Amino acid sequence: xxxxxxxxxxxxxxxxxxxxxxxxxxxxxxxxxxxxxxxxxxxxxxxxxxxxxxxxxxxxxxxxxxxxxxxxxxxxxxxxxxxxxxxxxxxxxxxxxxxxxxxxxxxxxxxxxxxxxxxxxxxxxxxxxxxxxxxxxxxxxxxxxxxxxxxxxxxxxxxxxxxxxxxxxxxxxxxxxxxxxxxxxxxxxxxxxxxxxxxxxxxxxxxxxxxxxxxxxxxxxxxxxxxxxxxxxxxxxxxxxxxxxxxxxxxxxxxxxxxxxxxxxxxxxxxxxxxxxxxxxxxxxxxxxxxxxxxxxxxxxxxxxxxxxxxxxxxxxxxxxxxxxxxxxxxxxxxxxxxxxxxxxxxxxxxxxxxxxxxxxxxxxxxxxxxxxxxxxxx
Numbered sequence: 001x002x003x004x005x006x007x008x009x010x011x012x013x014x015x016x017x018x019x020x021x022x023x024x025x026x027x028x029x030x031x032x033x034x035x036x037x038x039x040x041x042x043x044x045x046x047x048x049x050x051x052x053x054x055x056x057x058x059x060x061x062x063x064x065x066x067x068x069x070x071x072x073x074x075x076x077x078x079x080x081x082x083x084x085x086x087x088x089x090x091x092x093x094x095x096x097x098x099x100x101x102x103x104x105x106x107x108x109x110x111x112x113x114x115x116x117x118x119x120x121x122x123x124x125x126x127x128x129x130x131x132x133x134x135x136x137x138x139x140x141x142x143x144x145x146x147x148x149x150x151x152x153x154x155x156x157x158x159x160x161x162x163x164x165x166x167x168x169x170x171x172x173x174x175x176x177x178x179x180x181x182x183x184x185x186x187x188x189x190x191x192x193x194x195x196x197x198x199x200x201x202x203x204x205x206x207x208x209x210x211x212x213x214x215x216x217x218x219x220x221x222x223x224x225x226x227x228x229x230x231x232x233x234x235x236x237x238x239x240x241x242x243x244x245x246x247x248x249x250x251x252x253x254x255x256x257x258x259x260x261x262x263x264x265x266x267x268x269x270x271x272x273x274x275x276x277x278x279x280x281x282x283x284x285x286x287x288x289x290x291x292x293x294x295x296x297x298x299x300x301x302x303x304x305x306x307x308x309x310x311x312x313x314x315x316x317x318x319x320x321x322x323x324x325x326x327x328x329x330x331x332x333x334x335x336x337x338x339x340x341x342x343x344x345x346x347x348x349x350x351x352x353x354x355x356x357x358x359x360x361x362x363x364x365x366x367x368x369x370x371x372x373x374x375x376x377x378x379x
Contacts (some may be wrong), residue, residue, distance in 0.1 A: 013045030018292030107148035120289025
């Protein structure tokens with residue numbers, strides 16, 4: 001059976017964060033489960049467009065379209081959506097005109113199952129970051145279009161219970177499933193090193209993600225500065241600059257924080273080396289819909305300290321880190337307690353958490369959804 005995925009950007013546009021990689025992993029899984037997967041996307045965030053890979057193995061093809069900057073719009077992509085005959089369509093973006101077009105098509109065709117993955121954009125903090133006009137226009141349009149669609153043809157898929165609650169609040173009459181992102185293995189081969197060696201007595205704390213306001217990196221630096229009163233640590237920050245790097249560098253220079261290093265955007269091999277080197281991953285975002293970096297860190301037995309605005313309370317259950325109240329004192333105390341122990345103490349706990357996000361478990365949740373729609377196992 002054909003399955004279409006529509007998204008404003010796609011692998012290898014990893015600058016847009018974890019959802020790109022998790023969507024790519026899901027597409028490979030759908031192909032493995034017997035679907036013929038066709039991705040319709042734009043070249044946003046990609047390089048070397050002429051050499052973009054169009055096929056990712058059997059039953060998984062991607063069509064990349066040129067776009068205009070206004071809402072990542074592509075006339076050819078929208079035409080492909082209108083003309084498409086796939087019985088199952090998955091959208092990876094809510095605030096995208098192409099998703100509204102697909103919803104309108106579902107309303108009038110009455111034979112397309114439309115699975116909507118909000119990817120965190122319906123959480124309150126994300127909605128508050130949008131302009132009031134854009135938020136009202138999109139949500140009103142959505143409400144009107146969804147009203148035209150029979151409920152049985154629309155499903156929401158969220159990656160956390162917090163996101164499910166947000167969707168239920170906005171669209172209470174539609175079915176919502178929670179299917180987490182899957183654990184994907186990073187490359188284990190180490191490439192060109194960007195990690196400076198230090199005294200083994202100095203513990204390495206890392207933050208991986210976009211250098212942007214929502215990651216609250218200055219907040220993380222201040223927490224590490226407090227921990228340094230008691231423990232020898234350095235703080236490595238890895239990720240692409242989204243407009244805040246120069247401000248953070250100036251802050252660390254003014255305060256003589258030579259123990260803070262910005263290592264830039266890393267390729268998968270260098271990222272694997274970073275996690276192997278690290279003693280703890282620090283995640284200080286006020287809100288995270290999922291947080292793929294947590295799974296990446298756990299793969300290398302690297303414990304995690306994060307706020308309870310993320311869906312990672314399971315770290316406390318297994319002892320693979322600490323998920324605590326969003327306060328400088330709680331985060332500082334949690335980080336101190338983690339780096340006080342050797343990283344090897346967390347290996348088994350990290351493996352136990354990872355097992356909850358294995359391919360087999362995530363596949364079973366998607367299969368359950370597809371069976372409920374009556375589209376699994378059909379030719």
